[in-house]
Amino acid sequence: MAKNNQGKMSREEAGRKGGEKTSNKYSQEHFEDIGQKGGETTSQEYSQEHFENIGQKGGETTSQEYSQKHFEDIGQKGGEKTSQEYDQKHFENIGQKGGETTSEKYGEKHYEKIGKKGGRNS
Secondary structure: OOOOOOOOOHHHHHHHHHHHHHHOOHHHHHHHHOOOHHHHHHHHHOOHHHHHHHHHHHHHEEEOOOOOOHHHHHHHHHHHHHHHOOOOOHHHHHHHHHHOOOOOEEEHHHHHHHHHHHHOOO
């Protein structure tokens, strides 16, 4: 136990002990509930733009800290895990939904335009 020169606990030690005691006192469900409430309150206090801005900053920081190879590796792992968890039918269904959404969003003219491009580089 880390003690200062007066025989008292350091802030770090006191914080760790308090955290352990709290963790032992409450259930996992309790922490999930208060996390949910905190998230709801936070989402009401801040605008969509706020969350977009902090997400942008976080993404920029992350991209500076890690290499291209890192993102390729985690993307590969995620893809492999996803393909193990879902069957072919799942991917057919989400592909169908994605196609329908794109069609509703962009319309027939979009498909005519990209169809004319064909194999050309745009």
